[in-house]
Amino acid sequence: MGMGRKEPPVRKRRPTLADVAAAAGVSVPLVSIVMRNVPGASPLNRERVRQVAADLGYHPDQRARLLRQQRSRLLGVTFDVEQAFHGDLVEGIYLSAEAAGYDVVLSAVTPGRPETRAIDNILDDRCEAAILLGPRSSTRSLATLAAKLPVVVIARNVKASAVDCVRTDDRIGMNLAVGHLKEMGHRDIAYLDGRGAPGAVERLRALKAAAAVHGLSDRVLVVPAGPSEEDGATAMHRWLTQIAGVTAVIAFNDRCALGVLDTLLRAGISVPQDMSVVGYDDSRIARISYVNLTTVGQNPHDLSRLAVHRAIARLEHQPGNPRDQIVGPQLIIRTTTGPPPPFSTKG
Amino acid sequence: MGMGRKEPPVRKRRPTLADVAAAAGVSVPLVSIVMRNVPGASPLNRERVRQVAADLGYHPDQRARLLRQQRSRLLGVTFDVEQAFHGDLVEGIYLSAEAAGYDVVLSAVTPGRPETRAIDNILDDRCEAAILLGPRSSTRSLATLAAKLPVVVIARNVKASAVDCVRTDDRIGMNLAVGHLKEMGHRDIAYLDGRGAPGAVERLRALKAAAAVHGLSDRVLVVPAGPSEEDGATAMHRWLTQIAGVTAVIAFNDRCALGVLDTLLRAGISVPQDMSVVGYDDSRIARISYVNLTTVGQNPHDLSRLAVHRAIARLEHQPGNPRDQIVGPQLIIRTTTGPPPPFSTKG
DNA sequence: CCGGCGGGCTATAACGTTCTATATTGCCGC
DNA sequence: GCGGCAATATAGAACGTTATAGCCCGCCGG
Numbered sequence: 188m189g190m191g192r193k194e195p196p197v198r199k200r201r202p203t204l205a206d207v208a209a210a211a212g213v214s215v216p217l218v219s220i221v222m223r224n225v226p227g228a229s230p231l232n233r234e235r236v237r238q239v240a241a242d243l244g245y246h247p248d249q250r251a252r253l254l255r256q257q258r259s260r261l262l263g264v265t266f267d268v269e270q271a272f273h274g275d276l277v278e279g280i281y282l283s284a285e286a287a288g289y290d291v292v293l294s295a296v297t298p299g300r301p302e303t304r305a306i307d308n309i310l311d312d313r314c315e316a317a318i319l320l321g322p323r324s325s326t327r328s329l330a331t332l333a334a335k336l337p338v339v340v341i342a343r344n345v346k347a348s349a350v351d352c353v354r355t356d357d358r359i360g361m362n363l364a365v366g367h368l369k370e371m372g373h374r375d376i377a378y379l380d381g382r383g384a385p386g387a388v389e390r391l392r393a394l395k396a397a398a399a400v401h402g403l404s405d406r407v408l409v410v411p412a413g414p415s416e417e418d419g420a421t422a423m424h425r426w427l428t429q430i431a432g433v434t435a436v437i438a439f440n441d442r443c444a445l446g447v448l449d450t451l452l453r454a455g456i457s458v459p460q461d462m463s464v465v466g467y468d469d470s471r472i473a474r475i476s477y478v479n480l481t482t483v484g485q486n487p488h489d490l491s492r493l494a495v496h497r498a499i500a501r502l503e504h505q506p507g508n509p510r511d512q513i514v515g516p517q518l519i520i521r522t523t524t525g526p527p528p529p530f531s532t533k534g
Numbered sequence: 535m536g537m538g539r540k541e542p543p544v545r546k547r548r549p550t551l552a553d554v555a556a557a558a559g560v561s562v563p564l565v566s567i568v569m570r571n572v573p574g575a576s577p578l579n580r581e582r583v584r585q586v587a588a589d590l591g592y593h594p595d596q597r598a599r600l601l602r603q604q605r606s607r608l609l610g611v612t613f614d615v616e617q618a619f620h621g622d623l624v625e626g627i628y629l630s631a632e633a634a635g636y637d638v639v640l641s642a643v644t645p646g647r648p649e650t651r652a653i654d655n656i657l658d659d660r661c662e663a664a665i666l667l668g669p670r671s672s673t674r675s676l677a678t679l680a681a682k683l684p685v686v687v688i689a690r691n692v693k694a695s696a697v698d699c700v701r702t703d704d705r706i707g708m709n710l711a712v713g714h715l716k717e718m719g720h721r722d723i724a725y726l727d728g729r730g731a732p733g734a735v736e737r738l739r740a741l742k743a744a745a746a747v748h749g750l751s752d753r754v755l756v757v758p759a760g761p762s763e764e765d766g767a768t769a770m771h772r773w774l775t776q777i778a779g780v781t782a783v784i785a786f787n788d789r790c791a792l793g794v795l796d797t798l799l800r801a802g803i804s805v806p807q808d809m810s811v812v813g814y815d816d817s818r819i820a821r822i823s824y825v826n827l828t829t830v831g832q833n834p835h836d837l838s839r840l841a842v843h844r845a846i847a848r849l850e851h852q853p854g855n856p857r858d859q860i861v862g863p864q865l866i867i868r869t870t871t872g873p874p875p876p877f878s879t880k881g
Numbered sequence: 882c883c884g885g886c887g888g889g890c891t892a893t894a895a896c897g898t899t900c901t902a903t904a905t906t907g908c909c910g911c
Numbered sequence: 912g913c914g915g916c917a918a919t920a921t922a923g924a925a926c927g928t929t930a931t932a933g934c935c936c937g938c939c940g941g
Contacts, residue, residue, distance in 0.1 A: 201660075201682070203926090203927055203928085204927065204928065204929095205927080213890080213891090214890065214891045214892080215891085215892095215927090215928085215929095216890080216891065216892085216893095216928095216929075216930090217889085217890060217891075219927095219928065219929060220890090220929095223929085226888095227888085227889070227890080228889075228890080229888085229889065229890090232889085232890090244682065246654075246657050246658055247658065247927090247928080248601070248658075248660055248926090248927055248928070249658040249659050249660065250597040250598075250600055250601050250606075250659065250660055250927085250928090251597075251601050251896090251926070251927035251928040251929090252927080252928055252929075253597055253896095253928090254595070254597050254598050254601055254896050254897065254898090254926095254927080254928070254929095255895075255896050255927080255928045255929045255930080256896080256928085256929070256930090257896085257930095259597075268620075268621030268622075268624050268625060269621060271618065273615075274615030274616060274642075274644070275615075277615050277642055277644065278615060278642075278644035278645060278646055278647070281642065281644060281646065281647050282646050282647075293640040293641070293642060294640070295621075295624055295625075295628065295640060297621070297624065297625035297628060298625060299625055299628065299629050300625070300628050300629075307593075310593050311593055311594065311595075311596040312596050312597070313548075313595055313596065313597055335548070335591060415822070416822045416824070416825075417822055417823045417824065420823070420824050446822075446824065449824055450824075452799060452800070453799070475762070475763045475764055475793075476764045476767070477763070477764065477767050477793065477796055477797075478763075550896090550897055550898085551897065551898065551899095552897080560920080560921090561920065561921050561922080562897090562898085562899095562921090563898095563899075563900090563920080563921065563922085564919085564920060564921075566897095566898065566899060566900095567899095567919095567920090570899085573918090573919095574918080574919065574920080575919070575920085576918085576919065576920090579919085579920090594897090594898080595896090595897055595898070597896095597897085597898090598896070598897035598898040598899090598926090599897080599898055599899075600898090600926095601896090601897080601898070601899095601925095601926050601927065601928090602897080602898045602899045602900075602925075602926050603898085603899065603900090603926080604900095604926085882941100883940105883941090884939105884940095884941095885938100885939085885940095886937105886938085886939085887936100887937100887938095888935105888936095888937095889934105889935090889936090890933105890934085890935085890936105891932100891933085891934075891935100892931105892932090892933080892934090893930105893931085893932085893933100894929105894930085894931080894932100895928100895929085895930080895931100896927105896928085896929090896930105897926105898925100898926085899924105899925085899926090900923100900924085900925075900926100901922105901923090901924080901925095902921100902922085902923085902924100903920100903921080903922075903923095904919105904920080904921070904922085905918105905919080905920075905921090906917105906918085906919075906920090907916105907917095907918090907919105908915100908916085908917090908918105909914105909915090909916085909917105910913105910914100910915095911912100911913090911914095
């Protein structure tokens with residue numbers, strides 16, 4: 188019975204500029220001036236209005252604000268919730284955008300929410316430009332989108348004249364990986380291909396180019412695998428019995444490399460004494476101490492910074508020169524690579 | 535020289551209702567009626583307006599629309615880009631929200647973007663309710679937030695009367711894990727604690743309760759570890775030499791369990807013949823074929839569905855009964871658990 | 882004493898949409 | 912022929928904010 192019943196939290200309509208103005212005894216535009224920190228109000232009123240606004244718990248309505256202004260200063264970003272790497276990119280995008288005075292609207296792609304819907308969302312929200320992380324849409328539909336607003340694609344090369352791209356150059360990455368192995372004395376190298384995964388074709392081509400540069404074209408063995416741990420493990424398992432002389436493996440990506448490592452461990456082949464392994468991506472898994480995978484890392488910070496700046500440049504009508512911007516990857520040398528075992532140096 | 539120069543893509547101001555109305559020769563409100571699919575327009579005009587809108591590439595301005603309406607029907611969601619599980623939850627939230635006619639505003643928490651900023655963002659965007667995934671803010675500040683709008687927290691228990699919680703019950707999960715092991719014949723079980731990780735205390739308490747239920751209170755050994763692969767590997771390594779008789783390990787989470795598996799593999803202890811291992815979370819890593827980890831899985835679909843419905847119920851003034859909703863986890867039996875080796879049955 | 886100037890403040894309109902109220906039909910029954 | 916009704920269309924105001932222009936007042940030089 189009536190003892191200390193909690194009052195229900197009465198949530199009234201959120202306060203507006205008019206409420207603050209009335210409470211402070213000034214006009215609405217003056218409050219607006221104070222909230223925006225622009226000149227035109229006396230220090231006295233400025234202080235008073237600030238106080239009243241804080242007391243009322245006033246928050247400016249972002250939507251009304253954007254509606255009135257000519258520009259929204261909004262960047263729409265689509266990303267895939269399943270890709271850990273996209274998380275790193277999102278982080279970088281927030282940073283660069285806020286530094287440039289732009290705001291970010293996120294729109295996720297999930298198994299149940301196709302990319303088209305994610306894109307429609309950022310269109311509805313009046314974003315001035317779109318930054319798409321690893322989009323799967325056709326070149327054609329991306330070009331259509333680019334007719335409506337500036338589009339910057341990260342981590343995919345889209346051959347449409349109106350679409351900007353920012354991506355890592357696999358040729359540089361593979362060059363680093365092969366160069367590192369050659370320097371240590373390896374000659375016979377196996378490459379586990381991504382087999383149909385996005386970007387696999389480019390990466391294979393890059394590997395072949397790197398092999399040619401280092402004069403190892405006929406020493407490189409390409410094995411079909413895939414993008415997952417399972418693919419790496421299966422391919423390595425099947426292939427273990429068939430090779431001899433190969434002293435190093437480059438995997439399509441880190442997950443694939445992880446499967447390779449597991450198979451080698453179970454087969455009693457020690458890494459890096461008997462076999463060197465190089466991954467690709469520098470995903471979080473590569474950094475675990477007991478994995479400690481040598482890998483080619485993309486630079487999410489640079490990728491996102493370039494993408495944001497490129498989008499803003501388009502908005503401010505300074506297209507800039509290269510439509511397709513390349514970020515150099517870096518080789519992160521950990522403990523899965525080392526010199527080949529002495530008895531196997533046959534070249 | 536002048537051959538086939540591409541015309542620069544002229545991006546004009548985006549079309550508005552007024553533009554469509556003028557082009558179709560009808561009034562603005564009529565176009566609005568058509569675009570919203572509400573009664574009040576003739577089939578003839580409906581068709582015409584649709585056609586014209588499509589031709590102009592008209593997209594309704596979500597911000598203006600929400601400004602005019604009394605309600606925004608917007609749910610603000612904060613999530614952590616580093617937590618893969620949050621991705622699964624986001625997916626479910628989109629699904630449930632769209633089914634209920636609500637829209638979702640995402641706001642990410644990253645290493646460089648603190649939770650407070652993410653929350654301010656959804657406040658500025660006029661969301662009607664907030665759904666926070668594993669928030670790290672203090673109970674106090676969450677309560678303050680709840681005074682402004684309904685707040686539903688997923689995956690954390692917040693003891694504030696105005697904050698709803700939806701979470702998995704660790705007691706059920708641990709009960710399943712211990713029960714499964716006991717059923718197979720295990721008696722002496724080690725638990726690798728999360729040591730300071732969010733939720734570790736509750737999970738440890740739940741384990742102890744489960745042990746008590748199964749009459750194994752004095753057979754369970756608690757070992758400090760941590761939430762990462764590395765923690766699991768280190769703890770297992772250090773601890774391997776000190777135990778005897780223990781036939782099963784329950785890890786704080788899957789990542790920790792992965793470290794355990796790796797250490798066991800390197801030590802030549804086979805799983806599950808010599809030792810059973812149970813994880814917690816059913817993260818993607820647990821499903822890899824060569825890992826194939828028996829684990830306690832949270833149900834992201836149910837969690838997100840309940841959270842969305844709870845938020846909407848609050849908005850529509852039907853608070854409903856339990857402020858703290860529990861979703862039952864499920865045991866996913868894979869191949870890292872089996873009967874204990876015969877010689878070790880001592881109880 | 883007057884015209885001009887500038888700081889501080891406010892009235893008003895506008896952003897793109899939707900709500901409310903009101904007109905304009907055509908059609909029916911009496 | 913006329914009131915009533917439903918269906919369709921439009922005029923006008925409103926949402927919360929900001930841009931523009933103008934008002935008021937005290938001050939200065941002439």
